[in-house]
Amino acid sequence: MNGDYLLLLLVLLGVVGRNSLVAVSGGILLGLRLAGLDRYTYPWLERVGIEAGLLFLLLYTLVPYARGTATAWELRRVFTSRRGLLVVAAGAAASVLNARGLHLLRSRPDTVLGMTMGAMLGVLLLDGVPCGPLMAAAVTGVLLEVGRWFGLC
Secondary structure (H helix, E strand, O other): OOHHHHHHHHHHHHHHOOOHHHHHHHHHHHHHHHOOOHHHHHHHHHHHHHHHHHHHHHHHHHHHHHHOOOOHHHHHHHOOOHHHHHHHHHHHHHHHHHHHHHHHHHHOOOHHHHHHHHHHHHHHHHOOOOOOHHHHHHHHHHHHHHHHHOOOO
């Protein structure tokens, strides 16, 4: 299937699935392609896209500290309570899973459309919320590994 049609399909899935990020992303890439700017912008986006997205996500999570609504005292409690240590362990586990997800995205770009469609179905049918491709790839990596254990993949 032509890349333009895949991008158009992503835009439509984003609209139907109420995921404006997918719809806008697909629309921007399609617009760049149709304007003939893809040969300049696509390589740049491949180089800096993940880091830029993670930068904005990290900025979002640190705003409460910058505003003063989250304090250093709360941060201290994270490292001195069982709940806090469990939260730190969960963050570390998520980081490892996201690294595997990033590897999956880079090594198997054919999985992106399926993960996006699955995320849309989760929003539409299972009362889920839109998630990013890195999170979807992390979960996909885990499920593929479990599938391999049972001889399903």
